[in-house]
Amino acid sequence: xxxxxxxxxxxxxxxPDAHTIDGYERTGGYQALRQVLASWSPARVxxxxxxxxxxxxxxxGFPAGVKWGFCPPGVWPRYLVVNGDESEPGTYKDxxxxxxxxxxxxxxxxxxxxxxxxxxxxxxxxxxxxLAQERMAQALNDAYARGYIGKNILGSAFSIDVVMAWxxxxxxxxxxxxxxxxxxxxxxxxxxxxxxxPAAKGLYMQPTIVNNVETLSNVPWIVRHGAAKFTALxxxxxxxxxxxxxxxxxxxxxxxxxxxxxxTFRDIIMDPAYAGGIRDGNQLKCFxxxxxxxxxxxxxxxxxxxxxxxxxRAGSMLGSGAIVxxxxxxxxxxxxxxxxxxxxxxSCGKCTPCREGTTWLERILRRILDGYxxxxxxxxxxxxxxxxxxxxxxxxxxxxxxxxxxxxVSPLSSALGRFRGEFEAYIARAEAARAEQxxxxxxAHAHAHDHGHDHDHDHDHGGHH
Amino acid sequence: xxxxxxENEILAREIIGRYPRPKSALIPLLHLAQEQDGYVTDDAxxxxxxxxxxxxxxxxxxxxxxxxxxxxxxxxxxxNVCTNIAxxxxxxxxxxxHAEETLGITAGATTPDGLFTxxxxxxxxxxxxxxxxxxxxxxxxxxxxxAFDSLVDDLRAGxxxxxxxxxxxxxRVRQHIPDDKRAFIVSPEEAAAAGEPAWMHAxxxxxxxxxx
Ligand SMILES: Cc1cc2nc3c(=O)[nH]c(=O)nc-3n(C[C@H](O)[C@H](O)[C@H](O)COP(=O)(O)O)c2cc1C
Ligand code: SF4
Numbered sequence: 001x002x003x004x005x006x007x008x009x010x011x012x013x014x015x016p017d018a019h020t021i022d023g024y025e026r027t028g029g030y031q032a033l034r035q036v037l038a039s040w041s042p043a044r045v046x047x048x049x050x051x052x053x054x055x056x057x058x059x060x061g062f063p064a065g066v067k068w069g070f071c072p073p074g075v076w077p078r079y080l081v082v083n084g085d086e087s088e089p090g091t092y093k094d095x096x097x098x099x100x101x102x103x104x105x106x107x108x109x110x111x112x113x114x115x116x117x118x119x120x121x122x123x124x125x126x127x128x129x130x131l132a133q134e135r136m137a138q139a140l141n142d143a144y145a146r147g148y149i150g151k152n153i154l155g156s157a158f159s160i161d162v163v164m165a166w167x168x169x170x171x172x173x174x175x176x177x178x179x180x181x182x183x184x185x186x187x188x189x190x191x192x193x194x195x196x197x198p199a200a201k202g203l204y205m206q207p208t209i210v211n212n213v214e215t216l217s218n219v220p221w222i223v224r225h226g227a228a229k230f231t232a233l234x235x236x237x238x239x240x241x242x243x244x245x246x247x248x249x250x251x252x253x254x255x256x257x258x259x260x261x262x263x264t265f266r267d268i269i270m271d272p273a274y275a276g277g278i279r280d281g282n283q284l285k286c287f288x289x290x291x292x293x294x295x296x297x298x299x300x301x302x303x304x305x306x307x308x309x310x311x312x313r314a315g316s317m318l319g320s321g322a323i324v325x326x327x328x329x330x331x332x333x334x335x336x337x338x339x340x341x342x343x344x345x346x347s348c349g350k351c352t353p354c355r356e357g358t359t360w361l362e363r364i365l366r367r368i369l370d371g372y373x374x375x376x377x378x379x380x381x382x383x384x385x386x387x388x389x390x391x392x393x394x395x396x397x398x399x400x401x402x403x404x405x406x407x408x409v410s411p412l413s414s415a416l417g418r419f420r421g422e423f424e425a426y427i428a429r430a431e432a433a434r435a436e437q438x439x440x441x442x443x444a445h446a447h448a449h450d451h452g453h454d455h456d457h458d459h460d461h462g463g464h465h
Numbered sequence: 466x467x468x469x470x471x472e473n474e475i476l477a478r479e480i481i482g483r484y485p486r487p488k489s490a491l492i493p494l495l496h497l498a499q500e501q502d503g504y505v506t507d508d509a510x511x512x513x514x515x516x517x518x519x520x521x522x523x524x525x526x527x528x529x530x531x532x533x534x535x536x537x538x539x540x541x542x543x544x545n546v547c548t549n550i551a552x553x554x555x556x557x558x559x560x561x562x563h564a565e566e567t568l569g570i571t572a573g574a575t576t577p578d579g580l581f582t583x584x585x586x587x588x589x590x591x592x593x594x595x596x597x598x599x600x601x602x603x604x605x606x607x608x609x610x611x612a613f614d615s616l617v618d619d620l621r622a623g624x625x626x627x628x629x630x631x632x633x634x635x636x637r638v639r640q641h642i643p644d645d646k647r648a649f650i651v652s653p654e655e656a657a658a659a660g661e662p663a664w665m666h667a668x669x670x671x672x673x674x675x676x677x
Binding site for chain 1: 483484485486488489490491492493495496517519526527530531532533534545548549550551553554555587588589590591592593594595599601602603604635636637638639640641642643645646647648649650653656657659660661662663664665666667668669670
């Protein structure tokens with residue numbers, strides 16, 4: 001269903017000066033903060049966000065208000081960390097929120113920090129996003145100058161410093177415990193949960209709330225308009241609006257804020273108001289519904305609503321709001337390779353099934369694509385996958401410290417499950433070539449070796465190919 | 466082979482002062498070193514280690530994990546061509562191939578004149594603008610071969626100097642917290658001693674108190 005809702009967090013995207021403090025103040029900016037500091041207790045703020053059932057927008061979809069309540073009572077200091085590491089393939093919305101409306105995020109950070117009692121807040125922006133960092137640094141400087149951040153904010157008892165931190169190129173740092181390691185100045189390797197749930201033992205082993213950029217950008221609106229107005233939008237557990245990036249083989253790739261829970265995949269992919277259908281009048285082959293970690297969807301899933309529970313039950317996830325559409329001309333083996341290679345490249349190397357498994361998946365796929373595949377390779381791929389993600393279930397069973405390893409299995413089980421014939425065709429061609437020219441086999445070995453990443457060296461977490 | 470300049474050392478101390486623990490400043494300080502020299506030198510890492518109070522091996526340990534940090538000189542312009550799924554579907558591999566042919570180097574290499582380095586990179590969060598690339602982390606969207614060629618011409622001729630600084634410089638605006646506005650940046654131990662923040666019971670009504 002296509003509904004005509006006013007955008008909540010992308011409302012200022014067409015306002016050219018929205019990233020400036022004047023542009024933000026002119027359009028209601030910092031009113032929610034004033035309102036909170038004038039008359040709301042921290043507990044009331046937390047209640048309001050809980051009532052809004054604001055689901056986290058970073059991937060896991062956990063309710064933000066509930067998370068804020070997980071800090072152990074009486075343990076101080078607490079910290080608040082914003083996850084602006086956006087790098088899940090297909091995901092493109094946090095960068096826009098940072099570049100176009102940085103004050104909206106800052107206001108959300110301040111209100112959240114007030115609610116949880118944070119001693120300091122950090123906005124961690126992906127290293128590669130120079131403009132987002134520039135806009136955020138300026139926005140923070142301006143917000144300090146006008147008394148929205150710092151000592152005794154707007155004359156109240158609320159005091160906090162908000163510091164911009166930035167990364168240096170590593171997808172895994174988007175995982176919240178790896179992000180905390182990075183913020184402590186370490187290699188960005190995830191910590192084991194339990195015991196290191198950030199809300200209990202996070203930054204400097206203190207209670208830490210980690211939230212996504214989009215999640216916190218919703219907070220000022222919820223405070224100003226009330227949770228009831230937020231929950232009036234959406235369906236089931238998925239309330240408010242959500243921002244989706246629709247990319248790939250569509251007529252109008254774009255970033256669209258739609259009503260959560262009711263808009264369907266068909267609406268957002270096919271409707272002229274959004275992505276406008278498959279390019280060149282082609283047929284849909286498949287689509288990734290929620291970022292590279294998500295199992296793929298097909299024609300029969302088009303009428304599912306963009307609703308967390310529904311999509312989970314259908315065997316995938318909305319993840320980070322990244323819809324990547326492939327038309328019938330797409331080579332499924334190549335597409336699979338692009339995603340699997342990503343995970344092999346980005347594995348931090350801490351767990352054996354992920355480090356070795358993803359590397360082998362990439363190598364085997366590489367040799368299939370290069371024309372050296374063997375008939376046993378498809379079973380071998382699934383066997384390796386099963387060692388990373390036992391039973392290849394959804395949601396995955398984990399043999400690893402974080403979900404990155406099992407994520408690499410999603411594209412493989414999807415592509416191989418649905419388009420096995422395409423893999424077999426590559427292998428049949430390889431077999432035919434081998435029958436004509438048996439000597440090629442030696443080349444296959446050398447080739448596969450050349451392209452592999454050497455994870456045995458403790459140098460970087462994977463090299464460029 | 467440079468340590469941080471006196472001006473950059475002042476900046477480094479200011480950055481360190483924004484964190485509860487000095488080591489947290491490592492990544493920003495490594496960026497500062499890379500901004501100064503175009504890559505991260507051994508001397509800069511030793512200097513950063515002194516400033517932060519860790520060994521230079523620990524600095525290298527952090528530095529070597531992150532792909533943006535270069536331990537050797539690279540081109541004045543680092544061109545990152547996205548080859549991940551959304552760009553791949555829309556011609557990212559072909560764009561990379563064109564870039565390699567045009568500049569006469571393969572991904573990962575630098576042109577002999579030291580001007581350009583090409584890298585094949587994973588998703589850069591511009592998926593709806595595919596195929597996309599970055600030059601020193603500044604975006605170019607929907608890049609076709611002609612657009613790539615004129616980009617290279619413009620960079621060579623210095624026409625983009627205002628928009629695209631040499632490799633190493635990210636944001637050209639730095640955060641600065643004036644001393645009289647600073648709230649409370651102290652170590653976790655000191656913060657623990659201070660206990661519950663002052664505002665936690667602001668505007669409390671008795672009914673809410675029971676729940677808190
Ligand atoms: C491998 C991996 C990568 C992740 N990358 C991101 C990311 O780039 N941005 C993000 O907000 N969350 C990311 N997450 C999810 C975070 O761990 C965390 O759940 C999220 O930041 C919490 O914020 P939210 O509750 O507001 O969604 C990632 C998780 C995993 C396992
Ligand atoms: S699953 Fe992979 S990325 Fe995650 S901690 Fe283990 S090795 Fe690192």
